[in-house]
Amino acid sequence: MRATPLAAAAGAPSRRKRWELDNDLDTECPIRKQARIGPQPRLPSCPLPPSPLPAPAHACAGTTASRLGPYVLLEPEEGGRAYWALHCPSGTEYTCKVYPAREAQAVLEPYSRLPPRGHVARPADVVAGPRHLYTFFPRPHGDMHSLVRRHRLPEPEAAALFRQMAAALAHCHQHGLVLRDLKLRRFVFTNEERTKLVLENLEDACVLNGPDDSLWDKHACPAYVGPEILSSRASYSGKAADVWSLGVALFTMLAGHYPFQDSEPALLFGKIRRGAFALPEGLSAPARCLVRCLLRREPAERLTATGILLHPWLREKPIPSAPPRSHLWEADQVVPEGPGLEEAEEEEGVREAGLYG
Incomplete structure (x- = not known):
């Protein structure tokens, strides 16, 4: 499922980038350490300037958009623990699950134990903030x-x-x-x-x-x-x-x-x-x-x-x-x-x- 891309920094999503949210979810200082699913090369920090981002034209009226690196988090689902997310450079839609940062190891450990296979979804991207962990999954077509x-x-x-x-x-x-x-x-x-x-x-x-x-x-x-x-x-x-x-x-x-x-x-x-x-x-x-x-x-x-x-x-x-x-x-x-x-x-x-x- 794709949507009209918004103006944002170029680049496709990659695992465990170190981004900071521009407004209400994570607004602290740049990340120094982040959770990983498995051994990965160290990625440089790529901060974006804090700036208000208007909601996309196709978003519902009254929707408040939050910026997280190349992603925009739109309306919350499941009582605020999940968000409809848009990857701006590609226009790809995701479901973003949000967890307290202290739960990062418990959240990611099962994925490190399980070899990739088609019948179990894995995060397409993982972003670690100072207060929250964000996991991005492709949006499904129903359940x-x-x-x-x-x-x-x-x-x-x-x-x-x-x-x-x-x-x-x-x-x-x-x-x-x-x-x-x-x-x-x-x-x-x-x-x-x-x-x-x-x-x-x-x-x-x-x-x-x-x-x-x-x-x-x-x-x-x-x-x-x-x-x-x-x-x-x-x-x-x-x-x-x-x-x-x-x-x-x-x-x-x-x-x-x-x-x-x-x-x-x-x-x-x-x-x-x-x-x-x-x-x-x-x-x-x-x-x-x-x-x-x-x-x-x-x-x-x-x-x-x-x-x-x-x-x-x-x-x-x-x-x-x-x-x-x-x-x-x-x-x-x-x-x-x-x-x-x-x-x-x-x-x-x-x-x-x-x-x-």
């Missing part, structure tokens, strides 16, 4: 939650997309990363046809220091949380919890609604603990088998992320879903239009089950 919200997916389409989701998870697990907050919204499309997916970032990923993937913090999204996280046991397998969340995503893609639903968090968590769900009519036997292999109450009985990729439903051409035998097909489309169970229950879910510790 999986938005797609499933509109219609339940036929098996061939679901298999093609889910294979990419499983590949992203397997890649992370193979290199010692547990994603923890895994959900449909985190998988975004990189093309307008909406056929190519990537995991949008490694935010909240936990870096393992060895083969033991035991976690203690109760960090998960209510609709996707595994039953073991809701139990009283001290620790749980982070990788198995990721697989459960991926199973919830697959069920939702095929059914058009979450496997466990309730407006009351206490009742929702009770259903998750019991682990009972009803698969929709018309699914092929391999699809039903894979869902059941992921949504097992006992973590040790679930497939591994690598094992998912070997399942027949993903290795063979999927059998088209049979037509539904009732009028309830459309009525099943109850994935919330807004954040819904993914986020709307988070605050109450935290109080109810101690999640997000």
